[in-house]
Amino acid sequence: MISINIYAIYSLWLREMIRFFRLKSRVVGSLAPPFFFLAFLGFGFGSAVMPAIPEGVGYVSFLAPGIIGMTLLFSSTFGGLSMLWDREFGFLREIMVAPVSRLSIVIGRTAGGVTTAVMQGLIILVPGLAMGLQIPGLPAFLLALVFMLLIATTFNSLGLAFASRMKDMSGFSLIMNFMVFPVFLLSGALFPISNLPGWLQTLALFNPLTYGVDGLRGSLIGVSSFPLALDLLILAGSSVAALSLGAYLFEKSDVE
Amino acid sequence: MDAPAIAARGLTMRFNGFLAVDGVDLEIERGELFGLLGPNGAGKSTIIKMLTTMLRPSAGSARVWGYDIKRERDAVRNSIGVVFQDPSVDSQLSGRENLDFHGRMYGMDRKTRADRIAEVLELVDLTEKADVLMEDYSGGMQRRLEIARGLMHHPAVLFLDEPTLGLDAQTRRYIWRYIERMNEEEGVTVVLTTHYMEEADHLCERVAIIDQGRIVALDSPERLKDLIGADIVTLEVDDSVTDEQVGALSDLEGVEAVDRAGSTLRLSVDRSEARIPEIVLAASRAGLLIRSVTMHEPTLEDVFLKFTGKKIREAESAGAGRMAAVQSRMRTRRH
Numbered sequence: 001m002i003s004i005n006i007y008a009i010y011s012l013w014l015r016e017m018i019r020f021f022r023l024k025s026r027v028v029g030s031l032a033p034p035f036f037f038l039a040f041l042g043f044g045f046g047s048a049v050m051p052a053i054p055e056g057v058g059y060v061s062f063l064a065p066g067i068i069g070m071t072l073l074f075s076s077t078f079g080g081l082s083m084l085w086d087r088e089f090g091f092l093r094e095i096m097v098a099p100v101s102r103l104s105i106v107i108g109r110t111a112g113g114v115t116t117a118v119m120q121g122l123i124i125l126v127p128g129l130a131m132g133l134q135i136p137g138l139p140a141f142l143l144a145l146v147f148m149l150l151i152a153t154t155f156n157s158l159g160l161a162f163a164s165r166m167k168d169m170s171g172f173s174l175i176m177n178f179m180v181f182p183v184f185l186l187s188g189a190l191f192p193i194s195n196l197p198g199w200l201q202t203l204a205l206f207n208p209l210t211y212g213v214d215g216l217r218g219s220l221i222g223v224s225s226f227p228l229a230l231d232l233l234i235l236a237g238s239s240v241a242a243l244s245l246g247a248y249l250f251e252k253s254d255v256e
Numbered sequence: 257m258d259a260p261a262i263a264a265r266g267l268t269m270r271f272n273g274f275l276a277v278d279g280v281d282l283e284i285e286r287g288e289l290f291g292l293l294g295p296n297g298a299g300k301s302t303i304i305k306m307l308t309t310m311l312r313p314s315a316g317s318a319r320v321w322g323y324d325i326k327r328e329r330d331a332v333r334n335s336i337g338v339v340f341q342d343p344s345v346d347s348q349l350s351g352r353e354n355l356d357f358h359g360r361m362y363g364m365d366r367k368t369r370a371d372r373i374a375e376v377l378e379l380v381d382l383t384e385k386a387d388v389l390m391e392d393y394s395g396g397m398q399r400r401l402e403i404a405r406g407l408m409h410h411p412a413v414l415f416l417d418e419p420t421l422g423l424d425a426q427t428r429r430y431i432w433r434y435i436e437r438m439n440e441e442e443g444v445t446v447v448l449t450t451h452y453m454e455e456a457d458h459l460c461e462r463v464a465i466i467d468q469g470r471i472v473a474l475d476s477p478e479r480l481k482d483l484i485g486a487d488i489v490t491l492e493v494d495d496s497v498t499d500e501q502v503g504a505l506s507d508l509e510g511v512e513a514v515d516r517a518g519s520t521l522r523l524s525v526d527r528s529e530a531r532i533p534e535i536v537l538a539a540s541r542a543g544l545l546i547r548s549v550t551m552h553e554p555t556l557e558d559v560f561l562k563f564t565g566k567k568i569r570e571a572e573s574a575g576a577g578r579m580a581a582v583q584s585r586m587r588t589r590r591h
């Protein structure tokens with residue numbers, strides 16, 4: 001029997017919100033890297049001609065959606081992995097001993113992690129706009145928001161899946177350095193993936209973030225490598241798959 | 257007829273072959289204030305974790321408030337409140353926010369939550385500190401808040417795993433008072449663990465003494481101490497003691513038994529206050545050089561000694577090797 005506890009989901013979501021607004025320095029810290037990437041790469045390569053970027057698209061416009069994707073990738077994976085802290089500091093017991101279905105716990109945590117990640121994605125949009133990015137209109141913005149939600153759901157769930165399999169904190173930097181960084185660099189966030197050698201291009205096609213960044217570009221600047229419908233379909237699929245995996249592994253994990 | 261609050265049969269936990277809990281049978285009445293007393297590593301926390309559905313037993317079964325801990329986990333969770341041995345609060349939230357989070361997890365609506373938060377904060381004297389972040393609470397305050405939280409959703413059974421571990425004597429007294437108060441005023445069944453014998457003695461209506469995963473004795477503190485009967489008179493003497501000297505003391509009227517350990521003699525003595533002068537005199541006559549004399553009424557420590565042949569402190573250092581890994585994990589948690 002599957003049961004959903006709305007109060008509990010709300011409680012878990014609200015906790016993430018309170019922590020997000022309370023730990024401002026942490027948020028500033030996690031926004032600094034994407035901001036610096038945007039500012040320095042944007043100014044540094046702004047006037048250079050990058051191969052394979054379509055005619056008439058400035059590098060800043062090309063880069064900004066990629067940096068939003070980067071922000072979502074890092075913050076949502078981190079959000080999923082934050083279960084490790086809850087385990088370390090004992091709060092996970094308080095969650096697990098409550099008469100609440102494990103699925104509700106996964107939904108609540110994911111809702112909180114996705115919301116905070118998307119908020120960070122929206123914050124990093126602001127310097128992008130200041131540097132010359134132009135959004136065509138409200139529908140384009142809403143479409144981009146959908147892509148942000150799907151990117152965050154995918155990677156938040158993957159973070160939760162990893163955290164469910166880890167006994168302690170030691171795996172954390174391993175995940176960040178050997179999974180998250182390659183995913184970022186292989187997503188076309190900084191340069192078109194068609195500039196990569198063939199085998200790396202193939203690898204990039206298995207990366208959900210590739211379709212996320214492409215979808216963000218398609219909706220925000222109207223230029224994309226794949227049809228937007230395909231981007232949407234693949235990301236929706238990766239979200240559902242990752243969420244199911246996260247829920248399954250969380251259900252099976254032990255508190256102790 | 258109501259089922260007992262807790263009924264365990266052959267409850268067993270094995271960690272990679274190591275038997276941490278070894279076939280525990282236990283029955284706790286509704287409304288009781290019950291204690292599990294034993295040294296570090298005895299298996300108390302593991303028993304609590306099994307009864308609260310945090311660990312699945314390797315063998316045996318138990319019912320909590322009539323529900324099976326393996327098959328009716330949500331019903332069990334609905335009936336209990338738990339204060340774990342290690343802290344389990346969100347230190348970035350205030351006390352009130354932690355309680356609010358808890359109330360929602362148990363499906364309490366806004367009004368019910370607000371009323372109940374005021375009530376339980378009052379019970380542990382934390383009303384003033386409600387809106388302070390938990391990271392600014394002292395250890396004792398944090399513990400009190402956890403107790404309030406465990407009680408918040410009106411559980412039928414409240415589990416307290418070492419509620420006063422590492423707290424100073426005064427804070428400990430306060431916590432004892434809260435525990436007694438909520439057992440009386442709210443009628444909640446309390447199951448607590450401790451390795452402080454004064455705590456078990458002072459608080460609990462019945463105590464199970466646990467060593468190496470087994471219950472070695474179970475009764476009210478008074479009845480357990482009656483098993484020892486007489487008072488304990490301890491003589492510290494110079495050098496070792498001969499059999500004749502021991503004989504001279506055990507022949508005295510009112511002396512029921514004499515235990516010898518190196519230069520320490522432990523005498524079980526009936527009405528000891530009247531007999532100490534005779535004992536000291538007889539000891540000197542037998543050629544013993546007395547360094548000190550102490551006398552105490554039987555404690556649960558003596559009961560533990562009687563059933564296990566060791567003192568609680570000694571049992572702890574014996575278990576220290578096994579505990580090292582666990583403790584280092586706990587230390588990192590405390591920050």
Ligand SMILES: Nc1ncnc2c1ncn2[C@@H]1O[C@H](COP(=O)(O)OP(=O)(O)O)[C@@H](O)[C@H]1O
Nearest residue numbers: 271276295296297298299300301302578579582
């Ligand atoms: N997760 C675990 N894995 C392996 N051994 C454990 C684990 N938890 C507890 N133990 C061992 O089981 C024994 C009982 O531990 P515990 O229940 O914590 O004792 P207590 O609470 O009475 O101090 C100890 O020897 C401890 O080292």
Ligand SMILES: [Mg+2]
Nearest residue numbers: 300301341418
């Ligand atoms: Mg313990």
